[in-house]
Amino acid sequence: MSKTIIVSNRLPVRIAKENDEYQLKVSEGGLATGLGSIYKQGDNVWIGWAGLDVDKGDEAEITNKLKQENLCPVYLDPEEIQNYYEGFSNETLWPIFHYMSTYAQYEQVYWDYYQSVNEKFKKVVLEIAEPGDIIWIHDYQLLLLPQMIREALPNTTIGFFQHIPFPSYELFRLIPWRAELLNGMLGSDLIGFHTYDDVRHFTSSATRVLPIQTTANVIHKDDRNITIDAFPMGIDAKKFNDLTHTEAVLQEKEVYNQIIGDTKIILSIDRLDYSKGIIQRLLAFDKVLSENPDYIEKISMHMIVVPSRDNIPQYRDLRDDIDKLVGNINSRYRTPSWHPIHYFYRSFPIETLSGLYSRADICLVTPMRDGMNLVSKEYIASKTDETGVLILSEMAGASKELIEAIIVNPNNLGEMYRAIVQALEMPEEEKISRMKNLRETVMKFDINHWVKIFMDQLAAVKNHEKSRRAKHVNSDLRHQFKEALNSSKKRVFFLDYDGTLVNFKGNPLEAKPDAELYQIIDDLNKDEKNHIVIISGRKYETLGEWFGHLPIDLIAEHGAWKKFDGGVWKETPNLSDKWKQTVRPMLESYSDRTAGSFIEEKRFSLAWHYRKVEKGLGDLRANELISNMRYLTREKGLQLLPGNKVVEIKNSEINKGKAALAYVYGKGFDFIMAMGDDHTDEDIFESLPEKAITIKVGSSVSEAKFYLRSVDETRALLQHISS
Template identity: 60%
Template sequence: MRKTIIVSNRLPVKISETDGEFILHTSEGGLATGLGAVYREGNNIWVGWPGQEIIDLKDQEKVTKELRKTNLMPVFLTQEEINNFYEGFSNETLWPVFHYMAVYAHYEQVNWDAYYQVNQKFRDIILKVAEPGDIIWIHDYQLLLLPGMIRAALPEISIGFFQHIPFPSYELFRLIPWRAEILEGMLGADLMGFHTFDDTRHFLNAASRILPVNTSANVVSFNDRAIVVETFPMGIDYDKFVALGSDPMVLQQIKNLKENFQEDRLILSIDRLDYSKGILQRLQAFELLLQLHPEYIGKVVLYMIVVPSRDTVPQYKELRDEIDKQVGNINARFRTLAWHPIQYFYRSFPVETLSALYNFADICLVTPMRDGMNLVSKEYVASRNNNDGVLILSEMAGASKELIDAIIVNPNNIGAITRAIVDALDMPLAEQQRRMKQMRQLVSKFNIHHWVKLFMTRLQEVNEMQQNMLARRVNQETAVFIRQQYREATKRIVFLDYDGTLVGFQPNIDMASPDPDLYQLLRELANIPGNDLVMISGRKHETLGEWFGHLRLDLIAEHGAWQKTKEGEWYELPGLTDKWKKEIMPMMELATDRTPGSFIEEKSYSLVWHYRKVESGLGELRANELMNTLRYYTVEKGLQVLPGDKVIEVKNVEINKGKAALSWLNHKKYDFIMAMGDDITDEDIFKALPPKAITIKVGSQVSAAQYYLRSYHEVRHLLRTLKNK
């Protein structure tokens, strides 16, 4: 029976040992809440580390048995693995780089080795329970290699991956020595999810610049698979936080807060101890508030909760010490006998206490330097059942892309945070309610359950799309069908593009001349009775004539501007003009002057701007600029602008490979028609040929062609099978 396997670094339970007995405590985390309903259903499984080192095999068996009762599967890690994989590579390499704090990153080979081995350990556990038809959903930065490892072992299985922290820009990501291996691991997934569009864009950019992959919109083509990369902003359990507002325990704590703070205005700050959270900057902004606005002394309190995290690590210990110092200085400087400006707690609190604080606080101050989403901001909004209160939110948090009615600030701008606090304190109730209602509607709709449903539905759609693409690939069964059609026919015509179809893509266009193997193949195919082979290319007619004039081939050059039958001479399409070139050439020359490595190729009735030798990124940028300029100038001149593989071509609109192919079909009746090509210009042939024709796109799955092949090697192989009896 089909099942869903959820995989994360930690299981959604905490495990503790008392007198030799292991006790499970359910986690309160957002992910555990959202996926709780999923993993508890039927025979679904959640795979992860139980949270502590368990060495004894009998204890491992005992824990495994206990966890399996609730559909959980443990991955046991040694202390050394925890130190090197989790504390080491995950949190000392990936975490700082992904949070734009690369100065804190360490690149240790021993940590990378442990990261690789632990991902393998997770893979081995999953392979014990995974079956064909299952769905595997992997979570977060600790398991970036896992999708690729599972894909290698189970090529047909459905894999989703979601990253809960930011994905950095290419310039930062490239600092990681193992960047290519990480990307290849992630691309084992079918669907990849990020919190924001920026993260999605950064991933696509990094993949296209580091790996030999093709990206089109949000689809990456890698190892003959289409991987979809999309944005799925994560939500919270909205109803839970709404309901907590009327919980008797929460109401009692709200009453206590009112008694304690009376008329004081409360600013709430809740964070885990981490340098990415902007805690020190927040304290500086609050200190500046009290300096510039002494009228708030005795009236405003910053209620700061910092949840302990990794405080044995030097950077975190220093951060904690600095927070202690700043809080002490501010309290010592501004406090009165009856009032403390900062109420500071270095510990975690139960969700009921947090709910009481969310309900009571006038302002919630959430100003991380960088955050994937930040659910505290959404929890505060969900808790405001009276639609009042003000959220101050960092523009560097993923949530800022959704909660646009918050006061959005740059967390590096201390003055801006101070001004935001003043604006929040002075904000009229009607304005508070207008903003909060909008945000509550959004948080209510895009809740954690909506997020899970959206991701799983999209994963199913992606799998269906991939199946359709696989069905179009020329596999063994399709090849048998094509050979059968070919052998039953007596009059056959085969249209063949050249560059990218019969030979590989070369940095230098003059290096792509035919090799002896290709000559032999074409010669044998052309000499078979009943065969007409038509080479249909964008190449100059002089070049095609020089390369193939001695073979029994029909030649169509420059996309149809020049044509030649086996026995005849070259003739050009009547009515064409090249007078437009003197207007277009200066535009291309300007682009060439600005783009080192680019060059212009002039044909009889077309101009081609090549950027195959240009630095990746710059070429695409200049090509887009040139395309926009050319489209404006060519729109009323009877010209067509064609973007191709590292080229932009301008030609007469009358010149068209499709029209040229149809003119050949008008001379003779054929009972077998086949066309193969790799370029956008070949789409004209695929669209023009009759439905019975066999059309094959090379190197891409997105095409009007019926089938596709991955490379020119596969094209030659298929053609060889046609000539063999």
């Protein structure tokens, strides 16, 4: 029976040694809670770092304890932790992904360890994984792992979710190992982010760094389709909602009320990190007090900063700056009975946090950049009385969902100041209205909903991919095709040319028909029931020169020209080519800076060929061209066709599918076979009747029902059918 394997940097437990015995303490994070519904079931398992440096002699004891909880440890030594985790993960990826590029360190030793630790995770996964298992990998510490597993288990189902932002291309390109990281992630079937912005940034980076193609949010790579989508993460909303009614939390609130009285609380909770915008928050609060002296002794900020990596210079400096600024503000505004800021540099139990959430009048969540930010959702879930105001940074992923919050730019001190004043002065009715809507969102889209929609989407993506992977035409299928042919009375064969009947050449004019191809067509033509149609993107003059003397029908330039029953060439009426005046200069600019590329002009299309271009460079240029041309072609009613080493622009009224459908209409064909190799042939596969035998050449990912691996297999099938 298949199982689900969750893989993350850390296990959802903390391991501590007490009285010479290892104890497991369950983490209270949202991810651990949400995925608990998965990893605790049946044979499912969660793989991750055990969280401490363990003596070799103790590994067996810890492994057995964890196994009882459906957990499997990965053991890392101090050097691996220092270079893979503290180094590459947190000193290279973290600052780049949070738009703090000046803090990034590009050490080769960090990268070497990052690769080796991802390999270590892979080995643990492969010891457990079996055919049919689902593997869900989490976060930036394991970006290489999906492809590593894919290489070992090509058909397995792999999902990946990133919990921090994905930067724009201009930031991501700074990483020396950017291509390796992208290739690692693209080993997945489904890649999830918190926001659509992250989806766009990832897709843009992938297409500009790698020789791949995209359609909407689907990336095509190595005969596979990878879906990129947004899944905003929720929290265990019920848990935070219910906590507010527990005795422990009610006592916490009572203590706060006795100490604080009617003072309005502005709450700030963060881990120590330069991405959280803590300094900017303090400056905004300082401005509130300096410009509104009436608020003195009536409001106070409760700031909790959870210690994090303060052995690193920039974190230590940030902590010192916070200390100084808090001290400065307190010294200038405090009175004998009142402190403006209550600052705590430590963590608190969840009951204490719940009491603070419940009591706080305002929650200030203003990171400079954040993947989601769950503090904002925890605050909302804790406001069971539907009061309170959330001030939220537009740079946090949560801002895309929590639109009833006061949304601010954390870089704009004046806007932050005005938001705090607005929250303090907001009428009670408005507070309740906003909070009610926020709570509906948070309670509905909770952590369990997030897990469900990701897993459902992963299953749907994999099923769709399987359905698209057309069956390879083996001997049994060849026999079935021959039987269907023999029992039919009127047949048509739609045959693409380049990549289907002949292999590609560096110079397209060199890809002429050979004697074997002419013989195949001649053998098919011997049966008067057969109608042969060569349907190609080639110029009509070229097809006429090569096949005009044969008793077959020709459709050239994707349907712009037709030659039937030995007659003359006829063009599709009412087509214009005036658009070429605008498009051609753009194509010429790409040819000028891409050695080996050239432009082919047809009556109603332009094609930019890059078969002779250095491997990889041509694909990158093609992706750039497609990206830059997309809006122009849409505006002018044109269609962009990425093909095999070619990008073609043509009138959108023309496509092979329309031409093929028009050809068969009303003619009573009871046997239809269509064969093609690239994107332009997908139109044929989609347009023809369900009974048609559609075959993709060179790829199994297609709308076609079947596939062949090569031109040689195509010819062999046609020879078998005609024999």
